[in-house]
Amino acid sequence: MTVRPGSLREKTDQEVVALAKEGSEEAYRELIRRYERPVFSLVFRMVRNRELAEDLSQETFIKVLNAVQTYRPEFKFSSWVFKIANNAAIDHLRKRELDTLSLEGSPHADTPELVEATALQIGERGESQLQEVENRELGGTIERAISRLRPEYRSCILLRHVEGRTYEEIAEMLNLPLGTVKTYIHRARNELRILLRDVRDE
Amino acid sequence: MTNTWPKNHLTADDLDAFHSEALSSEMRLHLETCEDCRRLVVLDRQVLEMLGRAPSYAPSAEFADRIMARVQVGKPAPVPVLSFPRWTRRRIAAMVGVAAGMAASVAWSAVNRQLLESWLDGSTAALWNTGAVLWQNGLTYLAAQPWFEGIRSLVGSPVRLGAIGALTIALYATGLLTLRRLVTPSAGSVSNAGA
Incomplete structure (x- = not known):
């Protein structure tokens, strides 16, 4: 066909x-x-x-x-x-x-x-070289921060905030209770906030 | 800023509500007066923005071709046959536990044989008598049924008895095959999300 x-x-x-x-x-x-x-x-x-x-x-x-x-x-x-x-x-x-x-x-x-x-x-086409460099650094920072998360937190936060899935979808995909998914995501966000704050403070 | 969630500060759900512009008026009021929560909200928003802008990665150019070379287009997934469960640590531990329990039971029975026999002596005779009476009554009841003579004459001939036996085995085998088809999963470990 x-x-x-x-x-x-x-x-x-x-x-x-x-x-x-x-x-x-x-x-x-x-x-x-x-x-x-x-x-x-x-x-x-x-x-x-x-x-x-x-x-x-x-x-x-x-x-x-x-x-x-x-x-x-x-x-x-x-x-x-x-x-x-x-x-x-x-x-x-x-x-x-x-x-x-x-x-x-x-x-x-x-x-x-x-x-x-x-x-x-990284970023949209047509961005200036400076923006590209900034975005590349930003990309590296977020990648390193994500890589430090526990695998369960990592998959939840990636599915929620990078892939844009709902909490319910993630719970279904990962066979986890909805409350656990929410907890993982908020703990991951908490850890990312700390990691990124530390990076900014350096 | 602390890593915990004090009772009166913004909770994780409040943060979500804030990002979707659905924060309650009570918490909005709190936000206006709480420096910690304001910092938390700003940093959380930055995290979400960075995650939202996280780049996507591309696999190699031949990725799709390599997949297509191993995909059977238009063919239904092979139906896996029922297989013996894998030897996982948990299963092995369960089997060892059951075997150990059985061995312990046999060992205890061997060591405490007299005690066991004294328990059984009284009850065995009573059980045996009751069983014999029930069996006799059952047979008498069956023999008294109007259809009993018909069945007796049907299986009276060795040829007819053989034919009935063969028919019974064929029905049993058909039932087994049907049951196997019913209980065999259609796509192995691949299942729809939420299915």
């Missing part, structure tokens, strides 16, 4: 999944296109290793797309994807502790253009 990729961009997740269920390869690719950056960003911030994050994100998509026939449209597709991605990251963290933090481009990038294309995307 062939569908024009351009026409897919206006469709909802549910509609794209319906086309994927009918066997449209373009629909599969559209689902990857929509979620590759948010999923990769979440996993990267959780495991803090680009190569590993790419492997875990890849496994997430393979799991999701190979099971797309079983997807139930009454649930949010994005919640399903994030739930599997977060589980993959948490499972990995439980097995192993990683302390490296890379803000560079993809390890697969073998040309300067590819390194630039796959590195951190």
Whole structure:
């Protein structure tokens, strides 16, 4: 089944999944296109290793797309994807502790253009060089602060304040009581406030 | 500023309410007079702004192609067969616990055999008598039923008895297969959020 990729961009997740269920390869690719950056960003911030994050994100998509026939449209597709991605990251963290933090481009990038294309995307296009530098520093500060949080706090705060998910969605995704999610997020914010205040005071 | 939440200061929920412009008038009034809470609100807003501006990361350019090479487009997910549960530490500990309990029970019985027999002596005879009476009464009741003779003549011939046995086994096997289909999950560990 062939569908024009351009026409897919206006469709909802549910509609794209319906086309994927009918066997449209373009629909599969559209689902990857929509979620590759948010999923990769979440996993990267959780495991803090680009190569590993790419492997875990890849496994997430393979799991999701190979099971797309079983997807139930009454649930949010994005919640399903994030739930599997977060589980993959948490499972990995439980097995192993990683302390490296890379803000560079993809390890697969073998040309300067590819390194630039796959590195951190900071700020809007057209910003002045000074703003870009400031944003890069800001990005580094927040990344370091996030990386110091406990993994459970980290996934909650990333899903809430970076991915914009509601408390209820996060509770559903992480199989946690709503009150626990709220507590984790507020404790994480508390820790971030302290870390950022210390950075500003330096 | 402290890391705890004093009773009369802004709570975590108040902070959320403040950011969504839904702070109660009572807490708004408090905010006007409390320097600590004002600092807290400003810093929290800065944290949220920084998180909101946190950059997104891009995977490598071949990311989608590598996924598509391992995805079966349009094919339903394979139905996993029921498998033996994994040997987790907790399960092994539970099994060891049960085995230890059974071993302890056998050991105690062996050591305290006389005591155990004295307990059982009186009750065994009574139980046996009651069981025999019940069994006899049950058989008499069955033999008195009007359909008993019909069944007796049906299984009277070895050929018919064999046929009935085969039919029973076939029905049992069909039931088992149906049950297995019903209890086998459709997509293994992958499930919808909230499902």
